[in-house]
């Protein structure tokens with residue numbers, strides 16, 4: 001079985017693209033003329049900051065400061081393009097690799113650091129930014145987005161639920177149930193599949209027989225669209241359409257953003273066991289940041305000064321992360337008894353006193 | 365232990381070509397813990413293969429393969445990801461024999477890297493045993509050492525019942541000099557892991573090591589002799605070894621990292637008081653995890669039962 005076939009294939013013609021890998025506008029493309037220069041600068045800045053922060057997460061893990069980290073290297077365009085099209089009150093339901101989405105939403109990187117250092121489940125500071133907690137059990141959060149969207153529809157509020165899932169996640173039963181219900185209930189929900197071609201060591205070709213995940217939408221009776229996930233403008237355009245559809249009450253959309261996981265699955269993974277250097281090299285040449293930068297420089301929108309400022313912002317974010325997690329003290333042991341239920345049972349109170357005794361703390 | 369399980373799988377596959385190994389990342393990668401390393405290279409893609417990311421599907425597939433006479437050994441990648449498959453286990457795997465009036469035994473061994481203590485993120489450190497053990501129709505076993513891991517796995521695969529095989533991740537890297545194949549006690553029996561005379565300590569999985577360490581300290585520092593019983597099989601429970609021990613020591617402590625309420629400790633304490641009440645010199649105590657979600661990694665050290673928590677309980681049952 002040739003298992004790297006799809007990742008090495010050229011981007012298919014049915015895939016919406018605005019920018020070619022060299023940054024030139026594809027002839028006949030649906031260019032998002034509504035974006036201002038400031039919008040463009042904001043998007044490239046977010047992508048640049050995401051990459052810098054992502055690198056810092058990996059460094060911190062290597063230095064023993066984080067238990068684990070799943071890098072989003074190479075997926076910045078998909079995450080930034082999709083998220084930057086949303087409004088701040090649209091709800092995001094992330095998997096675990098969506099640092100770019102969090103950067104766009106202005107989530108404090110320290111809160112993501114708390115998750116991966118093993119200080120707080122789900123991350124902190126997300127809910128305030130209309131982001132559900134980071135979800136590790138694959139695909140299980142997709143139905144939550146549908147429920148949220150159904151509630152928003154009942155309430156008549158203009159909010160769209162956006163769920164990020166992976167190519168691997170599309171095999172899970174929960175995702176099927178979520179897609180079907182979203183279509184049946186015609187809710188304002190958008191499913192964003194970041195098809196990065198791998199689910200740990202399992203390639204897309206071993207995950208599904210269809211070569212085009214977006215085509216699965218037809219089986220649910222919903223709109224499906226495929227875009228070049230390394231082309232931030234293509235992602236922005238398809239997301240703009242999907243959001244409009246959702247806001248107008250015309251139902252859910254399944255977006256497939258075709259991208260590539262440039263790094264290991266997580267810091268605990270060794271991808272040399274299952275994929276080739278050649279495949280990686282091919283995708284390096286499709287780097288989403290280089291592509292967008294070339295475009296914006298040629299258009300006279302991005303200057304050396306913007307580059308400098310984006311770099312500085314990235315450094316500041318990385319420093320903030322490092323300051324907050326490096327050698328951060330263990331949380332209060334008694335905090336494990338917080339937020340279990342709305343109030344503690346007598347038995348739990350007894351257990352809390354036990355742990356207080358064991359750790360030399362005051363249980364009051 | 366990883367090598368012992370790997371050898372157990374390889375030997376089972378070599379002995380019976382109806383044995384199939386499948387799951388997420390078990391083929392080319394050899395599993396995220398390398399437990400299935402080399403099996404695909406040696407036995408081919410038909411015998412050891414990667415599945416799509418779908419736990420309910422994986423167990424459902426195993427059920428159908430078993431109906432065709434295969435002996436599937438699916439892996440669910442982590443304890444916390446066994447839950448999507450829970451319905452297949454409870455509604456079908458556990459009931460097929462019964463619902464087919466004995467015509468369709470389920471020869472399926474579901475391997476699950478389980479329990480906490482390795483500093484991983486949430487959902488990778490769960491103790492799901494009670495959910496399974498509360499389900500009539502499946503066996504639930506958990507080895508505490510490499511020899512048992514090999515022997516109990518071989519027995520599970522060769523047996524005629526569905527087995528939930530909980531591998532203590534925290535003991536994966538434990539070493540033991542072993543000449544394989546090795547056969548230890550039948551896997552439905554408990555075993556005295558360390559004889560003693562003052563207090564019976566019942567444990568399983570990674571907690572057996574904790575109990576043995578505590579026994580060492582108790583002997584050295586307090587002259588107290590703990591008898592450690594390694595439960596091995598969590599369902600159906602075989603408490604003969606435990607009762608036999610309690611009748612000699614008069615005191616019993618159950619250790620598990622799963623939350624306390626309705627954990628295995630509750631059942632064991634009930635049986636001990638039902639069947640050895642008159643031997644008891646003190647109440648049966650439970651040394652367990654707390655009734656909270658498993659904590660973030662930085663707190664697991666204080667959350668998990670350790671030697672100190674166990675020794676506190678020992679002191680308590682010995683109080684005059």
Ligand SMILES: Cc1ncc(C[n+]2csc(CCOP(=O)(O)OP(=O)(O)O)c2C)c(N)n1
Nearest residue numbers: 097136137138166167168169198199200445
């Ligand atoms: C229900 C469940 N099963 C298994 C896992 C273990 N696991 C973690 S990530 C992963 C692969 C996910 O692939 P994909 O959905 O493509 O997302 P990606 O990692 O590529 O972003 C697996 C199998 C899990 N987290 N949840």
Ligand SMILES: [Mg+2]
Nearest residue numbers: 166167198199
């Ligand atoms: Mg993927």
